[in-house]
Amino acid sequence: MLEIKGLTAEIGGKQILNGLDLVVPQGEVHAIMGPNGAGKSTLSYILSGRPGYDVTGGTATFNGVDLLELEPEERAALGVFLAFQYPVELPGVGNANFLRTALNAQRRARDEAELDAPSFLKLARAEMARLSMPADMLKRNVNVGFSGGEKKRNEVLQMAILKPKLAILDETDSGLDIDALRIVAEGVNSQRGPEFSALVITHYQRLLDYIVPDRVHVLSAGRIIRSGGPELAHELEAHGYADIVASAA
Amino acid sequence: MSAALKNTALGAAAEAFLTRYGGLRARLPGDVKARDEAAAAFTATGLPGPREEAWRFTHLRPLTEISFAEPLTPVEDCAALLARLPQIDAPRLVFVDGRFRQDLSIVPEGIAIRVGGPASPADHLSEKLVTLNTMLSEDGAEIVVPAGMDAGTLMLASLGTQTNGRHGAFHPRHAVSLGMAAKLALIEVSIGEGVYLNNTVLSVKLDESAQMTHLRLQLESTQAFSFATIQAEIAARAEYDSFTLTIGARLSRAEIHARLTGPDAIAHLNAARLLRGNQHGDFTTIVRHDAPNCASRQTVKTVLDGAARGVFQGKIEVARIAQKTDGYQMNQALLLSPDAEMNSKPQLEIYADDVKCSHGATVGEIDAEQLFYLRSRGIDAATARMMLIRAFLAEAIDPITNEAGRSAMESAISAWWEQAA
Numbered sequence: 263m264l265e266i267k268g269l270t271a272e273i274g275g276k277q278i279l280n281g282l283d284l285v286v287p288q289g290e291v292h293a294i295m296g297p298n299g300a301g302k303s304t305l306s307y308i309l310s311g312r313p314g315y316d317v318t319g320g321t322a323t324f325n326g327v328d329l330l331e332l333e334p335e336e337r338a339a340l341g342v343f344l345a346f347q348y349p350v351e352l353p354g355v356g357n358a359n360f361l362r363t364a365l366n367a368q369r370r371a372r373d374e375a376e377l378d379a380p381s382f383l384k385l386a387r388a389e390m391a392r393l394s395m396p397a398d399m400l401k402r403n404v405n406v407g408f409s410g411g412e413k414k415r416n417e418v419l420q421m422a423i424l425k426p427k428l429a430i431l432d433e434t435d436s437g438l439d440i441d442a443l444r445i446v447a448e449g450v451n452s453q454r455g456p457e458f459s460a461l462v463i464t465h466y467q468r469l470l471d472y473i474v475p476d477r478v479h480v481l482s483a484g485r486i487i488r489s490g491g492p493e494l495a496h497e498l499e500a501h502g503y504a505d506i507v508a509s510a511a
Numbered sequence: 512m513s514a515a516l517k518n519t520a521l522g523a524a525a526e527a528f529l530t531r532y533g534g535l536r537a538r539l540p541g542d543v544k545a546r547d548e549a550a551a552a553f554t555a556t557g558l559p560g561p562r563e564e565a566w567r568f569t570h571l572r573p574l575t576e577i578s579f580a581e582p583l584t585p586v587e588d589c590a591a592l593l594a595r596l597p598q599i600d601a602p603r604l605v606f607v608d609g610r611f612r613q614d615l616s617i618v619p620e621g622i623a624i625r626v627g628g629p630a631s632p633a634d635h636l637s638e639k640l641v642t643l644n645t646m647l648s649e650d651g652a653e654i655v656v657p658a659g660m661d662a663g664t665l666m667l668a669s670l671g672t673q674t675n676g677r678h679g680a681f682h683p684r685h686a687v688s689l690g691m692a693a694k695l696a697l698i699e700v701s702i703g704e705g706v707y708l709n710n711t712v713l714s715v716k717l718d719e720s721a722q723m724t725h726l727r728l729q730l731e732s733t734q735a736f737s738f739a740t741i742q743a744e745i746a747a748r749a750e751y752d753s754f755t756l757t758i759g760a761r762l763s764r765a766e767i768h769a770r771l772t773g774p775d776a777i778a779h780l781n782a783a784r785l786l787r788g789n790q791h792g793d794f795t796t797i798v799r800h801d802a803p804n805c806a807s808r809q810t811v812k813t814v815l816d817g818a819a820r821g822v823f824q825g826k827i828e829v830a831r832i833a834q835k836t837d838g839y840q841m842n843q844a845l846l847l848s849p850d851a852e853m854n855s856k857p858q859l860e861i862y863a864d865d866v867k868c869s870h871g872a873t874v875g876e877i878d879a880e881q882l883f884y885l886r887s888r889g890i891d892a893a894t895a896r897m898m899l900i901r902a903f904l905a906e907a908i909d910p911i912t913n914e915a916g917r918s919a920m921e922s923a924i925s926a927w928w929e930q931a932a
Binding site for chain 1: 879880881883884885886887888889890891892894895898899901902903904905906
């Protein structure tokens with residue numbers, strides 16, 4: 263379970279999160295929606311441990327462990343996974359080597375046996391087939407020369423292989439056409455189960471037609487201003503953020 | 512004493528080399544006349560100094576703090592050093608403190624190899640360290656691959672030692688020539704222990720359509736001084752493919768002069784360097800296009816940690832006759848510490864009007880976004896850094912097609928990393 267209480271944070275002296283409270287129980291998928299500049303990406307980066315943010319107050323725990331005290335790789339080993347809004351290109355790093363190194367680093371951290379190259383390739387190829395990814399994507403350098411859609415699918419492939427307990431999807435739908443969106447959504451839905459929870463951050467309701475959330479939260483000015491069921495996303499789509507932001511103020 | 516040698520530390524060091532020459536002159540093998548001429552030239556010029564443009568970034572002053580002597584008795588037990596040589600299934604010529612060691616070598620068949628004295632290339636460079644080498648060289652390998660022959664892989668190894676507290680100085684003089692359409696992969700490895708000076712000169716002559724892969728692993732002791740001057744003459748349609756990995760030595764310079772003398776010749780002078788502490792590594796290239804339609808490629812990647820200093824000087828000269836020249840030079844440095852320093856000096860001198868020459872230089876640090884991306888997937892910071900360093904070097908190392916050589920390079924790079932951990 264992810265529990266965030268009264269989280270405040272700033273970057274370069276500018277306050278971004280403003281007393282954020284959020285609980286995502288185990289096994290549930292929650293969506294966070296909000297206008298640009300609400301703090302959506304900041305929240306995902308702070309939870310995954312990106313340097314450059316000052317947490318000035320509050321707590322964020324995952325299954326009782328204080329996330330904010332951990333290095334990014336320690337959070338990953340706990341099962342926290344961030345699907346990047348802008349996946350990073352790694353020239354000179356092969357995708358297969360990257361995925362296997364990551365998987366084995368996590369397995370080592372959890373005292374599990376490492377996967378040898380053949381077992382890894384078998385796993386990776388099966389997941390790639392499910393995501394309709396061409397086999398040569400394993401041989402290519404990480405995200406180098408990938409289209410926007412390929413990059414997002416590569417994020418979902420990593421998620422499928424690393425099997426996180428908490429996935430944070432930071433605007434994974436941006437730049438995707440409808441077919442790619444379906445594939446990505448299917449990749450997330452196939453992870454759903456009692457051991458998996460997700461925080462789906464999105465600007466648009468469209469993705470939530472495919473990944474149907476248990477709860478929807480509206481983030482504005484660094485706080486959750488409203489929470490509801492999946493129908494809240496439709497309300498937002500119909501009326502925009504302005505009404506909700508105004509009524510919360 | 513000439514003006515050049517007066518009253519300076521460098522002058523005193525040069526004087527010491529001349530004094531040693533006086534003592535050794537009668538015993539050194541080979542051409543006394545050439546040695547005496549070199550001694551006269553060295554008396555006049557001395558060692559390269561910081562006022563010379565070509566030595567602006569690499570100062571030999573640390574050399575003057577050491578009193579060098581010729582290596583005395585041959586070192587019997589080289590087992591520890593030998594064990595550090597890359598395990599390559601190929602013949603090898605092993606030199607210890609600059610002297611050929613038959614007992615440690617596996618001499619190849621089919622190609623002519625002469626040892627027991629300095630190889631005497633037809634052409635001499637006027638470089639001061641080459642002059643010093645000509646004056647004091649005791650031994651070297653002269654390797655001749657006959658026309659049409661594929662000689663496979665050959666390792667040329669130099670083991671430097673510090674015996675009984677004496678700081679040895681040795682000046683190997685090698686020559687490699689390939690006949691028409693001959694092939695050779697030469698893997699040159701230098702390793703050692705303690706304080707010594709290795710001042711190697713190697714000349715390469717490629718006849719028409721010959722192909723030479725020249726992989727150089729400079730893994731000297733981090734207290735050693737290492738200078739290598741390579742002169743390559745590349746005839747029509749011949750290809751000289753060289754790669755220098757620099758990891759060792761307190762102070763090193765590899766200087767490659769490559770001359771493309773016939774049409775459609777190719778020279779690759781690639782390099783990777785990993786330096787830390789107070790190491791200083793200089794990679795200097797002079798590529799001369801003297802014929803039309805030739806290509807030269809240089810990809811130089813430098814990783815500097817601690818207070819290490821890297822120097823790259825790359826000069827491409829295109830003669831008036833050398834139309835359709837394709838010259839490319841890329842020099843990139845990754846600084847892992849705020850105290851590391853990189854000096855780059857690209858130079859293009861183009862006298863032909865229909866050429867394509869480009870050069871570029873970048874200096875940067877490890878990308879924070881890339882580092883976070885790797886760590887967010889569970890990879891610890893040290894491993895993530897190493898992956899990014901390895902990725903940085905990939906562009907230079909991946910094109911190496913000699914499997915044994917490339918795997919030796921990979922092992923040396925991993926060992927460098929493990930030393931830091």
